[in-house]
Amino acid sequence: MSRAREKTVSEDNGGETAVEARDLTKRYGDRVVFEDLDVDVRDGELLCLLGPSGCGKTTLLHLLAGLEEPTEGGVYFDGERVEEPDYRRGVVFQDPHLYPWRTVRGNVGFGPEVRGEAADSDRVDNLLRMVGLEGFSDAKPAELSGGMAQRVSLARTLANDPEILLMDEPFSALDALTKMELQDELIGLMGKLGMTAVFVTHDIEEAVYLGDRVAVMGEEGAGIRRFIQTAGNENRDSDGFARKKGEILTMFEEENGD
Numbered sequence: 001m002s003r004a005r006e007k008t009v010s011e012d013n014g015g016e017t018a019v020e021a022r023d024l025t026k027r028y029g030d031r032v033v034f035e036d037l038d039v040d041v042r043d044g045e046l047l048c049l050l051g052p053s054g055c056g057k058t059t060l061l062h063l064l065a066g067l068e069e070p071t072e073g074g075v076y077f078d079g080e081r082v083e084e085p086d087y088r089r090g091v092v093f094q095d096p097h098l099y100p101w102r103t104v105r106g107n108v109g110f111g112p113e114v115r116g117e118a119a120d121s122d123r124v125d126n127l128l129r130m131v132g133l134e135g136f137s138d139a140k141p142a143e144l145s146g147g148m149a150q151r152v153s154l155a156r157t158l159a160n161d162p163e164i165l166l167m168d169e170p171f172s173a174l175d176a177l178t179k180m181e182l183q184d185e186l187i188g189l190m191g192k193l194g195m196t197a198v199f200v201t202h203d204i205e206e207a208v209y210l211g212d213r214v215a216v217m218g219e220e221g222a223g224i225r226r227f228i229q230t231a232g233n234e235n236r237d238s239d240g241f242a243r244k245k246g247e248i249l250t251m252f253e254e255e256n257g258d
């Protein structure tokens with residue numbers, strides 16, 4: 001079943017905006033990562049940031065998260081300028097960064113504990129069930145596979161009850177089958193929770209499969225070249241899926257002058 005068909009994300013106006021970037025410029029010294037970039041992440045959508053290595057995907061994600069400061073322009077969330085990280089914008093990194101001395105349960109409950117809130121045991125159980133890790137709550141990270149560790153990382157971020165998930169290539173280190181499994185689980189989870197997400201990837205297939213929209217970025221300095229509306233969880237064997245993949249591939253080839 002398609003998540004995109006459960007909720008309508010229209011081509012030109014998707015309604016409320018969860019987080020937005022305006023005239024965003026990021027430079028490191030003379031190096032221009034992007035200039036005057038605008039992006040609205042719409043409530044309830046999964047927006048993929050897709051582009052070649054070095055085009056600024058992670059930089060943009062970090063700016064949306066408040067992990068980096070813009071050179072010019074700004075990021076706005078809930079009507080306020082983003083100045084620093086905030087648990088309401090949950091970040092999932094490529095490396096799960098689990099605390100090795102804590103159990104799975106201890107890792108998932110970490111965020112609320114740090115904020116001085118007792119981790120809600122039912123909520124932690126529920127999250128572990130949602131990410132398919134019931135029965136592993138007392139395991140230590142060293143006992144987990146890469147896919148399981150990334151599930152814990154996702155549950156740990158969700159335990160903070162974020163309004164938006166910002167994910168930086170979370171599945172790129174996983175084998176192909178585990179990656180596909182986690183992609184499906186993520187789609188199910190997002191639909192169930194009605195969450196908004198930004199997902200960084202350099203994998204065209206992953207972007208077309210996961211995204212409701214794909215922001216296609218050009219080479220370093222170019223920023224976002226185009227937004228492409230995708231169906232979200234469309235069958236990988238379908239004509240529509242192949243067409244979208246082809247469309248994006250052609251864009252990259254044209255950019256490279258092939």
Ligand SMILES: Nc1ncnc2c1ncn2[C@@H]1O[C@H](COP(=O)(O)OP(=O)(O)OP(=O)(O)O)[C@@H](O)[C@H]1O
Nearest residue numbers: 028033051052053054055056057058059060202220
């Ligand atoms: N702290 C930094 N100092 C200087 N340059 C940086 C810094 N962080 C990133 N860059 C540069 O900014 C550009 C964009 O980097 P970024 O990591 O955002 O790209 P990316 O699209 O996420 O790449 P990848 O897919 O390889 O992760 C790169 O040229 C990178 O070397």
